[in-house]
Amino acid sequence: MSTATKSKTEGGSLAGYLGGNLKQYVMVAALIVITLWFQFDTNGLMLLPNNVVSLIQQNAYVFILTIGMVMIIVAGHIDLSVGSVVAFVGGITGLMVMQWDVPWPLAVLLAIILGGIVGAWQGFWVAYVGIPAFIVTLGGMLLFRGLAINYVGTTVGGLPSDFNALANGALPNWLGFAGNLDVVSVVIGAIAILGLLISQVRTRRELVRNDLRTEPFVAFLVKAIVGVVAIGYLTWLLANSAGGMPIVLIIVGVLVLLYSFIMNNTIFGRHIYAMGGNLPAAMLSGVKTKRVNFLLFVNMGLLAGVAAVITTARAGSAVASAGQNYELDAIAAAFIGGTAVTGGVGKVTGAIVGALIMGVLNMGLSITNVRPEWQMVIKGLVLIVAVAFDILNKRRGK
């Protein structure tokens, strides 16, 4: 690699490179350290295959919501209503299946559409009337919680098991077993590893071809190895678990890939970053800011619809009190994952790492029998320290 000769570019040296991407690496490192700590502390309970599966299933809603939340925060807004929207849409989903005899696949589709409509309602006030999102979604938080309580009332239970499998089930073991390993999981894991390597190599080649700043080869190598080992290990765990590949992991995986693509490679994504980075400049570059804001909230609503389905399926029933504090989980995950408080900066994958840190903390603290009140204290401190780190790091960079 010609990294040495290109060292006039700032990324040429390893130190310079790490400096610029410090936050990302610290967060991934923190995730690994926290996980290993609990693994050690619980004598290996933490990473038992079935625990990892339930970690994924328990936190699926955070992953899904935080994707939309990152986009909202990057654009300079916030959404406080997603928890209530999850309860409202989840409740209506339960009613559709149990009382209105809607077949569950259709009910899932209608739930996501309903989420989109709720998002359009909020987007209308934010984008076209110009009310700050904080206010609109604070109102929405009350509004949709109230509607949920009114329409859902007591628990709507007894949902079909096929529906519940969306959150709790695994892909069928179509391909049988190799020893103790579920072959479907192994195949999916292998595809993921291959995809990761191909995309990494292609990105790097593209950069080199255009004479652009590349990360030092060591960093590239370490990143690839960490990625491969992580996916490989996860695959091994899942293949060893009782059910195999969780369905919800497939859903989350597809959403992460899709939204990373949207944020990085589409005009819509660019406009979100442009607005968060400098709103007047975006306007003067012809960005239709109202439309982008509107679509952002519609999108958040759609994802809240997905999260509502997953939450309802996970519980096996619809309750009006579902989704309590989900908005805070999603917001915390986004900020821990490096989204800038001032907007303009943030990544879907970063927020997923943030959500994982919170999820691992949740599970680890539960396994080690830390009382819930102390779990809250610890998570609160983690959030503040993570954002403080980000701000101090930036200040030092100046």
Added chain:
Amino acid sequence: MANDTTPILEMRGITKTFPGVKALSDVTLSVARGEVHAICGENGAGKSTLMKVLSGVYGHGTYEGDIVFEGETCKFKTTRDSEERGIVIIHQELALSPFLSIAENIFLGNERATGGVISWAQTNRQAADLLTRVGLNEQPDTKIMDIGVGKQQLVEIAKALSKKVKLLILDEPTAALNDEDSAHLLGLLRQLKAEGITSIIISHKLNEIAAIADSTTIIRDGQSIETLDMHSAEGVSEDRIIRTMVGRDLENRYPDHTPTIGEEILRIENWTVRHPNDPSRLVVDNAALDVRAGEIVGIAGLMGAGRTELAMSVFGHSYGTGITGQLYLHGKPVSIKTVSAAIENGIAYATEDRKHYGLNLIEDIKRNTTAARLTKIARLGVVNAAKEITISEQYRKDMRTKTPSVDVQVGKLSGGNQQKVVLSRWLFAEPEVLILDEPTRGIDVGAKYEIYEIINKLADSGKAVIVISSELPELLGICDRIYAMSQGRITGQLPRAEASQESLMRYMTMEKSGATR
């Protein structure tokens, strides 16, 4: 009082450097006790910088030279220090809090209080006294947002009086005022003079200066050129001031260019724009202007003349309300009310304020380059990243933007290179009409020359170019035709051959009839 021989203020050998620019160079200013002293100069001549040095905005140690106030050498670290000595500056942008009352604003930071508890009786009574002194007929508890800008100016003066002001500095006090308010303000300055308060007034309005000033110091290119006694026997004509203001040598700082002028591309007629917050104020008043393919047209004007507002209102109504008038493209009337429509119709506007309205400083060069016309490198909404790199790389080479790669954050570039990114963006948008607002502001001389070359190349490729600039030599150096604006109106237009700094300045300072009494 004016006969008192020791000056109240003497500034000696003031030199102030910003990174890369010498803003003030060996400036001398002597203000007699009890006089109204005017300071004149072009935009960017250094007037405001000088006043900021005096008032401690730029503290002692950041400049060279001495400030002697009332016979004592002063080393102001902050504005608080200068205020304690009785020097108060009122900035062009008023520093009042709109949601607080008049009385609260007057005593903000200087509260009438005992032990931290505010005495409202004292606050309001003393405020009422001060309001009477400045001739403002409002209740002390009226909110600032409920009174006009002229009255707000008076509140600022009342605030200065509350601080026992000895030397009052006003930066363009009448720029935003209507005629009546201006006249009242000037009257008030005369009254304060009678009370023994010395004032320094920065103004572009020459008739105003003639009406009120006892002496006038002219600053040009960061140097004090001369101080005129306005009461001298032979009198001081406006022409005399104008000549001194602009009288610098035109070096060969502009590339040669022979234009090939084609058909008319853009024309506006009866173009009127109102202030977004105060629709009764006409910011652009019945303007007409046209520009042809291959032509570089300049717009000259002093601060507040309405040049930027005119440009932005043409660019998809991005400034102003109640916009009336007709816009023609290629002779056909069109209605363009959004920025995206303007871009699609081939109009581009590169802002005077790159940092706030132009660039996304936390993004890299390539993303800033393509921002105004992403659709050109996208299919079905998906941006072709490889194309983006190739294209921005091409612009980087064409513009000779000094950066290791197009991956670098725009915030890390120098002003000149940032400007090249702005130009790249608008070239990439492929406009027919390119409006450049202060294209060389904050850019060093070498980079300026490069920008001029780029502008010439653009015109040669058949684009119509409008350049707004506060630097007259620049307009004279690169434009084929120059419009002058004053107080929202286009007061004249001159072909390059007939234009001179003096003739332009005369149009630029042309007042509406009967402005000052």
